[in-house]
Each structure stands twice: as C-alpha cells, then as structure tokens.
Amino acid sequence: MRYELGCSLSYNILSETVFIFNVEVAHLQSLEILSEALTLAPDLPRRTYVTPDLQNRYLGVVVQPGPFSLEYNATVDLTPFRADPATIGETPVNRLPLDILPFLLPSRYVSSDRLTPFAVAEFGALPKGHQRVNAICSWIHTHITYQAGTSDAETTADESLLRRAGVCRDFAHLGIAFCRALGIPARFVSAYAHGLVPSDFHAVFEAYLDGRWWLFDATRQANLDGLVRIGVGRDAAEIAFSTPFGNMQPTAMQVRIARSDGVSDAVIRTVDAISTEIPAPHAGAA
Amino acid sequence: MRYELGCSLSYNILSETVFIFNVEVAHLQSLEILSEALTLAPDLPRRTYVTPDLQNRYLGVVVQPGPFSLEYNATVDLTPFRADPATIGETPVNRLPLDILPFLLPSRYVSSDRLTPFAVAEFGALPKGHQRVNAICSWIHTHITYQAGTSDAETTADESLLRRAGVCRDFAHLGIAFCRALGIPARFVSAYAHGLVPSDFHAVFEAYLDGRWWLFDATRQANLDGLVRIGVGRDAAEIAFSTPFGNMQPTAMQVRIARSDGVSDAVIRTVDAISTEIPAPHAGAA
C-alpha cells in the first residue's frame, strides 16, 4: 500500500533551544521510501543519528529565538508481513535472542514489576500466543477510557490502571507492561497511523512472538496494516517526536497520512496478524 | 595497573532456568584483557551477545535442575585516562552527541523528572563541571546512610532520597538522577572494584563532561582508578550480574580483585578525574 504522509510543526522560540526530532519514517525492509523531504524554516545545520540497534532516526537542530517550523513529507510503500493469528505462539525465554531480553525489563513508564500479580491473575491462564496479547488489548480497550487530559509526562502504567483512563501512550504502556509481566518481550512504537481520527502521531506497541515482532493497538483506533513506523523503544521516553531543551512554545502541529495508490481511502480493519518484519523474522543475536 | 579478578557463583536449580549473566569485563581501549576464562559446571551450551552501542557482554545459559556454578577469572591491564578535575567543564546540550541524549531521560530507577526541583535547589547554582558532580557525590555521601536491607528491587532514586539510606546501586541511581535533572548525561556502571571491602560487585556511575564519560562513586568506597568495568546502562535494570528466569536459589557467591603487578596492594585514593575512555574521547554520533 502506498501512502503520502508527513507532519508540520511550528514553534515560537523564546531562548536558544536544542531540538531532537524523531518524525522521519524508519528504515525497514517492509517500508520502501519512494521520496522524502524535510525542510526547516529558517534553514539550519542538522545533526542526524540512527540508533544502531533499533534504526530510529533522530534529527538535532539548534534554534535561536523567533518563529521556527519543520515540515516533513514522504511517499512510502508499506508491505507488512501478514499471518493467521491462530498460528502464532509465544517464544519460550530459553529461545529468546539475547538482544530481545531488555524488552522484558521494567522501564520508566512501564512498571511491569509492579503489575505482575495483576497480569498473572487476569491473563496468566489464557491460551498463549498472539491471541493472548490480543486478549490483553481487548481488556484494556474495555476497561480503560480513552480521554485526553487524564495523564501527564509522569504517568506510569500502574497509575493508568488505577485511573482507568489515558491516551494512546498510556494504552501502549499498559499493554507493554502486561506483556513483560507475563514474560513476553514488548516495546513502544510511534507511527503515522492510517485511519486514526483525528490524525495525530500515534502510539502502539509490538510484542515478540514466535521469533518476530507483531503490532498491537490497545486503543483499537488505527489499522494495524496502515501503521508507518517512526520509532521504537522501551517506552515513550525514548521516542518523543520532539524533545526540546530550551524555552519555547509549540504554536501549531499537523500530522497527515493518506492512501496514494488510487485505491479507495476507506478504512478496512485487517483480521490478520501484522508484522513490519519481512520476509525473514528478527535477525538479531541468538 | 594489572589486576587478577573474577567471581564464583553457585546455584541450586529447582526448575529449568534461563540465566543471563553479565560478569565478564567489558571490551574497552583502556582495559587490556591478558587472559580470561569462564567455566560452567556442568558445562552447557552458551549464547553470547555484545550490545552494539555499549559493548556489554551478555552470556545466556539454560540450566536443568540440580547444582550449577559459574567461575570467571581474568587478568587485565587497566590504564584509565586521568585529568585534573579543575579543567573539566560541562558540555552544553547543543554540543552533546545525539547518541548521548538518552542518558538525559528518566529511567525505571532514575526518577530524574521527579527530582528536578530538588536537584536545581541544591546544586543548580554550583560551579559547573567535574566539581559539580563531585559535589553531588559528597552530598549523597553525607546525607545517605550506606545500609544493607534498606532497599529492594523496586526502589527508585526519589524513594532513596526520602529513606536517607541505601546500598551502592541506590547511591548510583541518586547520583545519576541529580545529574540528569541538571542536564548532565549520566549512566549506571557495574564493576570489579579494587579497594572495596568486603569485595562484591560494585555499582558506580559515569557523567558525560567535556566530551568524555567520567567515573564517580557516591559511596566513596572504591578507587576510581581501580574500577574494572563489567557493564554500563541506563540503570541497574539493564546490567544485573545475573538475571534468572526460572525457579532457583543462589547458594554461594564470591567476587575478587587484587593487584598482580608486584606493586603493593595498598589502596591509595586518586585525586585525579578518571575516565575509562582513552585516548580519544567519545566517538559516537555527532
């Protein structure tokens, strides 16, 4: 599927500000970048960095006071790997690649250690595999209310569980926490999300099952086969779309994604299991 | 300085257990490994993994029920980089390499976001540079009591600050949290520590100053120029010396390090600033 996507971010800079942006689509086999352009106004020197393990693309800019904006546009072909969910089991810990293991550990927002009793009680006896992670997503979708303003930059997964409310990042953190508590590696994913209304940067998560990372969205707001990955990390702390160091005010923000292959833009939710890894699964350290 | 060091770990395995060990000394320019041997009893297949960014060495073993032990011995030449602390300033955020920036973020045990007001109030006005991080260590050493049993696997830096007590990992987490709260990248380091009594795996931290990572020990229990690094990470979650998945009991543990170069084993505390990076500083993504 071909998508045109991008974002426009505007700021009013009050004092010299260092920005780290993470808005460019990731370098993945399943994601061919046909064209891509990122402009800054004013135009400024850029520093770039791609994490060696996760392939996130970071852009660093130092901005002086005044108006500042970033515009990013890309055309991509997304060919996610699909499978029948019923065929996807869990990977025993003794067969997990060693470089996957950090995604079993608790992190700043993913208090999987505190949530272990809860996860074991609710999900411990369910049939294992893709269907168990899907059951976790259904539980979250049923029990947590999607509501802006119910969380902030300090909110952890256990707090969201008590508050019974959150936004997409909280839904993802809670899903990741339940997975890790059950011994399933899981990680945070930011993406351009086809079908998300209103359009915005979206947060979902991936669980590592049967040797491959699979996508899940506990908010049930986006199409799993229409998620164009930006970044992946332990939790939201690592892949904010914008991390500013300095005194500035965001003034406008727009995020967009649309089909551009002549096919109807109608949203049809897939029933397949979806992975961004094709064709070979995870080729990390065994 | 030449050291002979190592550890002996014994377990009683009750059900199949997957161990991830991180006990081998790191691959560093300042650390020449003259000889090294790691034996398992019973001898079992090993998986190994070296993190591409941080050079931590992980060893994975699947162990069946019964007694199990690991023995590691190495002889190393440690040549840390030394400098006059007074000459080491702080690196402005706009000149920090992008791959350093994750070490400014809060992590599971390093609640730097919650500790920002405290850090700014206590240390915000101090002269910047190596001396400021040293002042942080002195504050911790004065205000926090080193006491076994005062913390557990869930203890965060803000909790240690309230409890006014902790062990080496808590001292390191608090030091890291104060640094990150002040905009100084900092990370957790596990090490064989010459001069530590009684001998044990030690936890210290590194702060990124003037383009290089420098060692600090808020417990003031080890020699900065006698620390042989094992691992480095965001916090203790990432570099436990042993992460077991399964039902087992530790039965014995011994950690050792001694001078082996004919020089007196007496401990003389250096007054230099010490870095394990030689001779060139950090060569990451700029």
Added chain:
Amino acid sequence: MRYELGCSLSYNILSETVFIFNVEVAHLQSLEILSEALTLAPDLPRRTYVTPDLQNRYLGVVVQPGPFSLEYNATVDLTPFRADPATIGETPVNRLPLDILPFLLPSRYVSSDRLTPFAVAEFGALPKGHQRVNAICSWIHTHITYQAGTSDAETTADESLLRRAGVCRDFAHLGIAFCRALGIPARFVSAYAHGLVPSDFHAVFEAYLDGRWWLFDATRQANLDGLVRIGVGRDAAEIAFSTPFGNMQPTAMQVRIARSDGVSDAVIRTVDAISTEIPAPHAGAA
C-alpha cells in the same frame, strides 16, 4: 451468644517503652460484658482513655526493661442486630448524619480518592445497598489472595489492588476504599473473631447503610455474627492492638475466643445482614 475470649501478649523490653493497648472489648449495647479482667506482669500503673465519639478503650502503660506481659480475659453476651440484606438500601449523602461524613474521606491507608475511577467502573452500576457492598467483598475475595508477608506497615489500598494480595487489614482497607469512592461511609473494625482459623486479632469493616453501620468481611474468614468488636476507626493506623514507643521485642502472642453457652462451637455462617447497633440505629448528629 456467649463467648469467652481474650489475649496474652508478651514482650522483652529493651528500653523504657510506652505502650498504648487497644485489646479490651468495646462498650456497645449489643455487647454485654459479664466479666472482664486485665492483668499486667509486672503490675504497673495504668492510664485509660475512651474516645468520646467511637467508644474505643485505650490503655497506656510505661514499662521498664525486662520481661513484660499482658493478659486479658472476658466473658460477653453478643446480641447483634440482624436483618434481611435485601431490605437494606443506601443512605443518600443529603441524609447522612454530619458526624458520619468523615468516613467518606480518604485516610492514610484508604486511598479512596485514587481508587474512585476503578470503583465506579467495577461497582458503579450495581444495585445499591447491602448487596452492593457484599458484591464488593466478593470481588475482593475473588481477586485478592490472602497471603501473609505480602504487605507492610506502609501498604495502602491501591497498592494492595495492584499486588493482588494482602492480609485481613489490606482486605478491609480495600473494601473501605471502594465504599468511600462510591459515596458509602465505611470504617475499619478490629475484633475477636469466632470461627477465624488460626485465631488472631481480625480486621473487618463496617459500611453505613440505611441509617446503621453494618459489618462486612472481605476475607470471608469469620462469622459476621461472631465478631466481638475491640475498636473502630478510619483505618488500621487508629486501632492497632499495640502501639509501642520504645525499643522492645514481642516474644509471644495468643488470641482466643470460644462459645461458652453450652451451644456447639461449630461455625455456621449467617446469611443475615449483621449490625452491632441495637435496637436503635446510629444516634449521632443529624
């Protein structure tokens, strides 16, 4: 029903210690004290205090170093008020007596404010009255594991909910928290509990419904009509059986209660709603 009950508490006093004991049965209309004796060894001057509102009986003793013990025995006739649970509704806030209102507020261990979203989501739509509080107890009994050692003196109701485990005081705190979150006044009760195995001081709770305080036991371990009240308060902080100020070690503790009216001591669980207030309901400030 007639009960013989009591307790024996022994301590080794290491430095002068002030004890506040709360072990004597409360003064209630439904509880006739036929005989009662409390002895101290060594015999020491006593201070006593009965709280004007709640009728808790406190005993203060100053003890010098050495062995110390307290023995309490009483014979009581308990005649609890009984009703059909189906007939007991909730009291609207506008008809709650003003002196009841503090039992709607959060307290040290009863974090009802943090648990409000959870309580509303789980229990908000249930039919109101005794049956709703009973449903809360059933939920707790089903979802929380009774397990010694899973909580400590700092454990709050929201933490118990996450840990999915606790002891009787935690079960009571969670029940109270859910009630207060729903606008139902609730309070903590300590008692001698007929039918509790092994015998110990027990913690249950009371909810204020239809103008009267009704007993509930989320542990389902004691008979509601066999609970002989010692104290009542906002939460466990107020009615510990022993609050020592000084350096001492508990050396032995025994708690006992048995039928003494010739009737079989067999435990038959009542299906009635049980209140210790007879015959008139709460006669506080309207």
Added chain:
Amino acid sequence: MRYELGCSLSYNILSETVFIFNVEVAHLQSLEILSEALTLAPDLPRRTYVTPDLQNRYLGVVVQPGPFSLEYNATVDLTPFRADPATIGETPVNRLPLDILPFLLPSRYVSSDRLTPFAVAEFGALPKGHQRVNAICSWIHTHITYQAGTSDAETTADESLLRRAGVCRDFAHLGIAFCRALGIPARFVSAYAHGLVPSDFHAVFEAYLDGRWWLFDATRQANLDGLVRIGVGRDAAEIAFSTPFGNMQPTAMQVRIARSDGVSDAVIRTVDAISTEIPAPHAGAA
C-alpha cells in the same frame, strides 16, 4: 485584640448538592464571639454538628440548582496565651495524654512514616522544644517555594518535599509530618489570618509541647497572634472550608479580617510563643 472577620462564598449549582461548610470560628476559651451571623441565599434548612473532641463546627445544607451563596460575619475578641519560646520544652511520650496520641500517627496527607529518616537526619539532633519546631518551620520556609498551582488534592507531604514547592496546606502538612516523625504530636489548623496578603483562608499547624498546643506557620505569612481558628484536624482532609457532594461551580469567594478595636491595623509580628489554649493547658484524658 478585636477582629471583624468573615467570608462570602458563591456557587452556581448544577445538580442537587450537599455542602458541608466549616467556616464559623471555633468555640475556644481564648476566643470570645461578640456577635455572629451566617446567612444563606436562598435561605435553606441547616444541619449543624460540633465535633465532641475538637470543637469544629460543621454546617450541612442541601442546595437545589441555581445560584447559591453563603455569607458569614463575626466580631471576636482574641486573647491568645503567650509565653517565652525558650521556656517551652517537649513532652515525653510517657507523659502525653492518651487522646493526644492519634496526632502522632500518619494520616492521608501527612506521610510522617515515610519522612522519618529525613526528619531524624535534619532535625533529630537539634535542641528540643519550641525552638526545634521553629527550626523545622525555618527549614521549610527556606527550602520550599510558596507557589500556587504546584500541588493538588492528592499531594502528600513527601511529594511536597520532592517538589520543593507548595501552598499553605502543603507547608502545614510538611511541618506536621516532620513533627510527628520526631515524636511531637501535631495537627492541622484552618484560620482567618490577620496579616495574610492577599486575604484567604489560611492553613497553619499546632504542635503539642509542654502540655499545650502551640501555633506555627511555616509559610511565615501570618501573625501567630492574629490567627482566628476555624477548625482543627489530622490534616486538610478533615477541615476543608467547603466539602460539596454534587455538581456545582464556585463563582466567587472573599475572605476578610480586620482589627476593629481602634488600634492600628498595622501588622507587627510577635516574638512570643502563641497558644489558643488559656489559661489552663490541655485538659484531655491523662
């Protein structure tokens, strides 16, 4: 000293709301009420309740949708008890009246148990008595920034310590927590405060020293001899000036107090220790 004081509170009631107000001055020997009037618009039936132990005056009103307001005015003669701070020591626990002991326990916002190590480290070695509590207030005044919007209805004393900021209720909670952690009974006080700019309901605290409750204000914003007490309790939860149950919006609020005895209204800070108990100290249960 004679004061005219009062408050005007206005609300827009959206659904039937039960209000519990605590705005009338307390009944104290040191506080003669010369005249007093409380009006409601519309005029509505009132329920009143005075707590038997603490003498707080609560007013309950049920209000239907529409505008609603309360106006309270009183003229009082305040004659606080004064003493030389240097003469006031601490009361050993073994001489504390039993009804004072609850004010040593942690409560919802006063996490004195969590703050004990901090309190002992900072204040444990200071000379005991009024001067130690005064030193606590000075420490808070120096280290905590008075700043609106830095706390909310869930903020506890330990959180305020980490945030290094709060409003008057947070200053009081922190002072109370440090006192209780040191074995000094302490309680929360709401008051009309002469000298407070801008005028508002004020929160201060009392510590029990040498057989009497003494006033302290860690914000240093009010005159200790110009505090006209409204309520007293374990913490802010118990004596909110307005506790509404229902859907309503506050629309206006005014609090006032002025000298009315012909003496200049100029504020002169007393250097005496101030207690509202005259002439005999605390006459509770011994």
